[in-house]
Amino acid sequence: MPTHGARPALVLVSVALAQFTATLDMTVVNVALPAMDAGLGLGRSLSWVVNGYALAFGGLLLLGGRAADLFGHRRLLLAGTALFALASLGGGLAREPWQLIAARAVQGAGAAAFVPAALALLTVTFAAGPARHRALGVYSAVSAVGGSAGVLVGGLLAEYAGWRAVMLVNLPLALTVVGTALAGAPADRGHRARLDVPGAVLATAGAGLLILGVVRTGDTGWTDPGTLATLGVAAVALAAFAVWEGRAAQPLVRPGLLARRAVAGANLFMLLLSAGQFAAFYFVSLYLQEVLRLGPAEAGLAFLPMCAVVYAGIRASTRLLPAVGVRALLVPSGLLSAAGFGWLALLGAPGSFAGDVLGPSLLLGAGLGIGFVPLTAAATGGLPPHEAGTASAVLSSSRQLGGALGLAALTSIQTAHTTTLLGQGDPPLSAATSGYALGLALAGALTLLTLLTTPLLPTRTKTTRTPTADPRVQEPT
Incomplete structure (x- = not known):
């Protein structure tokens, strides 16, 4: 249902820019990794600059989506973007390897909050039909090119401005998302229901461990006992999540x-x-x-x-x-x-x-x-x-x-x-x-x-x- 009092053009700018920022950061650090390693001495931890973001982002997405429905789409968009901006600032000012890796993980958590909230805000702002199709076209365009743009932006910044600029470039993007959302999207109260805490724990643990196990295969292979144990626990957690969601009164993801x-x-x-x-x-x-x-x-x-x-x-x-x-x-x-x-x-x-x-x-x-x-x-x-x-x-x-x-x-x-x-x-x-x-x-x-x-x-x-x-x-x- 279209949201009354919204300014659709500003909502579209906010949503599109939020999605662009999230997809940009999936690849923007890739070509800057050598410069980050030279600056901070990341060594064997280098891959976690990429994996930390992917782990937190993928592991927390379902929780972020449900939280957006319960607490309000605009509220989660603003909160997630603010968290993402603070993490970007922290990463740009990092002096130790762990600080940069932690900042990337917090960026992923912020993205897991604002990405589903942004798309949900778009679908409730634009009426079904041509208006929504056009809005989805813009959203899809920035989503599709964001990853490729990340490679380009990361390469240019790393070569001409230094690796810290790769993190700090997110600040003006995040500020624009917040400003346009505040100006264009009316406050929403969300949906009156309780958060499915057991479902949230099982979904986050299952998705996070699955991504962690898959990421580990790049270093240890598929037959490493630790990797197999991680993937096994992920499978158990996801199976338990499926069983629980079928029985929960207010599930994280409705089975239907x-x-x-x-x-x-x-x-x-x-x-x-x-x-x-x-x-x-x-x-x-x-x-x-x-x-x-x-x-x-x-x-x-x-x-x-x-x-x-x-x-x-x-x-x-x-x-x-x-x-x-x-x-x-x-x-x-x-x-x-x-x-x-x-x-x-x-x-x-x-x-x-x-x-x-x-x-x-x-x-x-x-x-x-x-x-x-x-x-x-x-x-x-x-x-x-x-x-x-x-x-x-x-x-x-x-x-x-x-x-x-x-x-x-x-x-x-x-x-x-x-x-x-x-x-x-x-x-x-x-x-x-x-x-x-x-x-x-x-x-x-x-x-x-x-x-x-x-x-x-x-x-x-x-x-x-x-x-x-x-x-x-x-x-x-």
Whole structure:
């Protein structure tokens, strides 16, 4: 139901900028890691500058989404953004390794609060139909390009302003989010219900341990006893969460939410797409810097053509969605993305950006761009306002978990393949390129699996009336 008294343009700016900030920070530190290591002496803790953010963000998303529904979407957006800004300031002023890692973890916690709150605020501000589709188009555009922009921004800042600027750049972004939210979004009281504390504990522990276990595989492998124990406890916690949610009077995630065909299909699609996308971006970044010998700023600029095509795909899908429906857009999205990954898998050494990266990255960008808006619409459409935050958090969790699992699994395979080739006497560049190619081919295979979700995806929309939803809301069927 659209929120009365809202200033939609300012709400859209606040929501879009919040999502951009969160996705930017998933990648902005990647190319600055060597400079951070040189400045603070992070050593073996270096990977936790990335992993600390991912762990807190992914582990706390479901709790953040439910808290937004209970305590108010604007309230959680403001609180989460303020926490994120303070953590960014702390990271920029860090003098010890642990201070930077702790700041990144607190950033992740802040993002877990404001990301689902932002998307929920968008869905309750804009009425279902063309207005919401256009708003989702803007939201999806900044979400899609944020990760690639992070590589570019991080490279430029690390090269010309120092690694501390990579953390401090978040401050003006966060202040703008807070200012536009205060000016454009009216205060909301949330939904009168109790927070499901046992469910929150089990969900946070399960998701956090799953991400931690997957992250550990990069250093210890999949057979390490500690890693297996971590993954085992995560599985037990998530199973207990599923059982508890079926019995709780006021569950963290209503079981009926995931029983909706559109919600289940969109989240499965997002899980598989992210598993391929996160790993593929990682491999391409390494190929650009290690094989083609591009500097951090040049490697970031190499992603700009794909970003432009992603934006064009989002614009096109925003216009087509009301006419053709979700499924008609997500099927070509999966096919084009898989084809882009497959084409990238043909990269060579020595190679070139124009010959090995540009063409397939444009095809991949088209596939990704076409998919974001219908995925978001299917996962959050037709729901009452008091569940908008939870549905947003579930979709974000699918993206985070899919990305973490895909990145860990495919990099493990890529590393093992490269090591085998080096042992057989292959030249280092050839062995590395072959490993990246294998990882990209598997990313394409994972993306093809998204087509298995098509029976769950809605083919059209219809107007439905329910006691808990605005009669103008269009519920996917």
